[in-house]
Amino acid sequence: xxxxxxxxxxxxxxxxxxxxxxxxxxxxxxxxxxxxxxxxxxxxxxxxxxxxxxxxxxxxxxxxxxxxxxxxxxxxxxxxxxxxxxxxxxxxxxxxxxxxxxxxxxxxxxxxxxxxxxxxxxxxxxxxxxxxxxxxxxxxxxxxxxxxxxxxxxxxxxxxxxxxxxxxxxxxxxxxxxxx
Numbered sequence: 645x646x647x648x649x650x651x652x653x654x655x656x657x658x659x660x661x662x663x664x665x666x667x668x669x670x671x672x673x674x675x676x677x678x679x680x681x682x683x684x685x686x687x688x689x690x691x692x693x694x695x696x697x698x699x700x701x702x703x704x705x706x707x708x709x710x711x712x713x714x715x716x717x718x719x720x721x722x723x724x725x726x727x728x729x730x731x732x733x734x735x736x737x738x739x740x741x742x743x744x745x746x747x748x749x750x751x752x753x754x755x756x757x758x759x760x761x762x763x764x765x766x767x768x769x770x771x772x773x774x775x776x777x778x779x780x781x782x783x784x785x786x787x788x789x790x791x792x793x794x795x796x797x798x799x800x801x802x803x804x805x806x807x808x809x810x811x812x813x814x815x816x817x818x819x820x821x822x823x824x
Contacts, residue, residue: 653730742775
């Protein structure tokens with residue numbers, strides 16, 4: 645079974661980012677993929693702040709990401725970008741950890757004013773790690789129902805966009821398998 649790694653850059657628990665990523669997880673599981681989810685809160689603050697790329701948790705995380713067939717990265721928008729703690733975590737990974745992997749970026753912001761945060765911040769970071777970013781999805785906080793984790797998105801147009809991006813991710817994984 646193919647594995648997809650899901651990474652949450654949200655330091656808040658619970659968060660709309662985590663709720664949305666959990667929903668994505670259910671969709672990729674329905675498509676026949678196994679998943680493993682990591683949150684920035686799973687790692688020791690000392691490891692992240694002091695750049696301990698050789699800590700046991702970071703080494704294990706890097707290995708899991710390297711073995712994955714695809715990655716989904718989600719972050720709330722902080723100061724028009726992804727969270728600093730997500731950057732700290734990703735900075736500890738080898739530069740080619742996402743080489744040729746499809747990566748679905750997702751961000752949640754307070755308004756549409758930061759809609760381009762995916763294109764101007766998260767996608768370039770994915771590129772530095774040699775990943776292949778998909779179009780990505782941006783959500784406004786008010787579009788996510790925190791009280792319904794099983795179906796947090798109610799808007800039909802958004803649901804169609806999510807389904808389309810998940811289908812694109814699955815297609816990219818299958819394309820990658822046939823290329824090998």
